[in-house]
Amino acid sequence: MRIGLYGGSFNPAHAGHRHVSRMALKRLRLDRVWWLVTPGNPLKDRGELEPLTERLAMAEAVAEDPRIAVTGFETAIGARYTVETLRWLRLRRPNLHFIWIMGADSLASFHRWKRFREIAGLMPIAVIDRPGHTLAAPNAPGARALARWRIDETDAGLLADRPPPAWVFLHGPRSSLSSTALRKRV
Template sequence: MAKVGLFFGSFNPVHVGHLIIANYMANYTELDEVWFVVSPQNPFKKKESLGNMYDRLEMVNLAIEDTDNLKVSAIEFGLPQPSYTIDTLTHLAEKYPSHDFVLIMGEDNLETFSKWKNSDVILRDYHIYVYPRPGYSGNTLKEHPSITMTQTPMMELSSTFLRKSIKEGKNIKFYTPDKVLDFIEKKGLYS
């Protein structure tokens, strides 16, 4: 049974922080693969602030195309929006019965996790690998048996910072792979 980590996000745009987290999870934990699950709409984010979902999917594809144990999933594109993690997990479990799915999330998400739809069911039925985030540390959920705190390198980089930098005409080389940068420039995204 393949153990697959699900890394949900808007990836608007994908950047080296996302890639480092995914690579760490795929290579330094017992996960066989990590899937970037590109969310068409996060229930906690304003829809108009999101880049086109197909552009965001393509940028993740470009970022990971030469990597064996990192994949991209558009599974949520065909599900009702906004996407709730529990619904996606249920759908994936039915579609891939030979996979053992693990949720990957940042420590910041633990703060609001109790507000998620069916968070109790997620904790009961799934394992969650948590990567550290700057400024977060005292969450009681950390002690839950379904939660594994990882030693993933801490990342301060955010997609918001990249979008703001592009809008201001700043150079974002090294923050995202060159292929993603070329795609952003060709399509005039975020400017």
């Protein structure tokens, strides 16, 4: 089974998250996408973070696709950083083929994530283009550090079977929706 892992605060979840997931399902030839609703992002202000139960409920309402599973299991396993979650999954689900999914905006700051090189070594990564990040993200420090393992977009369907590190940058229809912008409107 080929599983895309899409982590984030989902504060709030929105149609852009569903758009990214459906694009990943198709382009990466995935069977499922798991939304990993985090207890909190160490690189973001927690002051604006809604309670996990509310974010999970909103994500469930927005997912609208039986191939998208919403989970908040990182709290149960005590994971604070992505690298901890990915280690846990690799250890406990060795027969699944995982791909870490992130937006191009996250790639721009990927070098600031705890043990980002280890993350890249744990599973392949798919980066989904976001408005305003098409040119800058592939030239960010993390992307440059992993440049030699970038595969061509035409091979995206093979990513789940490639040994890490391996990553792809996917272009296509982009959603301009943003949780930050949605919170500012409220």
